[in-house]
Amino acid sequence: MNTPLRRLDGISYWVIEDPDGIHDFINTEVRKEWELDVRSLPGDPAGGDWLPTLPQRNWTLETIRTDEVGLNERIMNFVDAKTSYDFADHLAKRRQQLRHAIENYGIVIWPVVIRKEDMQILDGYCRCTTLKEMNIPRTYTYMGSL
Numbered sequence: 001m002n003t004p005l006r007r008l009d010g011i012s013y014w015v016i017e018d019p020d021g022i023h024d025f026i027n028t029e030v031r032k033e034w035e036l037d038v039r040s041l042p043g044d045p046a047g048g049d050w051l052p053t054l055p056q057r058n059w060t061l062e063t064i065r066t067d068e069v070g071l072n073e074r075i076m077n078f079v080d081a082k083t084s085y086d087f088a089d090h091l092a093k094r095r096q097q098l099r100h101a102i103e104n105y106g107i108v109i110w111p112v113v114i115r116k117e118d119m120q121i122l123d124g125y126c127r128c129t130t131l132k133e134m135n136i137p138r139t140y141t142y143m144g145s146l
Contacts, residue, residue: 005108006140008063011131012108013140015061022059022142030113030123050115050122057144061111066132066139069112070120094126099134111140 002021003014016022031054078087101107112124121128122144131139 008140009136009138011102011136011139012106014108014110015140016142017061019059022061023057026057026059026113026142026144027054034123053146054144056146057115058146059142059144062141062143063138064114064119064141064143065137066128067137068119069114069128069132069139069141070118071125071129072120075125091125091129095130095133098126098130102130102134111142114141114143116143116145 002018003016006013006015016025031051034051075087076091079085098107098109102109109127110124112128113122114120115122128139
């Protein structure tokens with residue numbers, strides 16, 4: 001799989017340009033992570049109804065404004081009382097680490113994964129919220145449409 005390096009608004013990304021390559025990447029590598037998340041979190045805060053739609057989606061590499069990305073409030077407000085896991089707290093820690101790595105080491109990131117029909121993020125909460133916090137106006141996305 002060809003993953004060239006691209007820069008957008010001072011941020012470096014690994015990108016897959018070919019729609020079939022994006023489709024394969026989403027439905028194998030990224031899907032494994034999502035399925036693990038759905039199994040490990042009680043009550044599925046993301047509402048796994050979107051997971052079965054992945055194979056039918058057409059994926060493209062696009063550039064969008066970071067303020068266009070919608071965050072799933074169920075995920076953002078998810079707290080598991082049994083384990084004391086708080087998504088927002090966990091995200092804040094990860095965001096701080098990612099921002100440090102971007103600003104100090106120029107770390108290369110992957111595009112954010114977006115569902116086109118409602119512009120809701122499916123993968124990349126840390127990347128997207130970090131870019132927003134850094135006032136980065138645009139991001140690369142893998143845009144999935146039905």
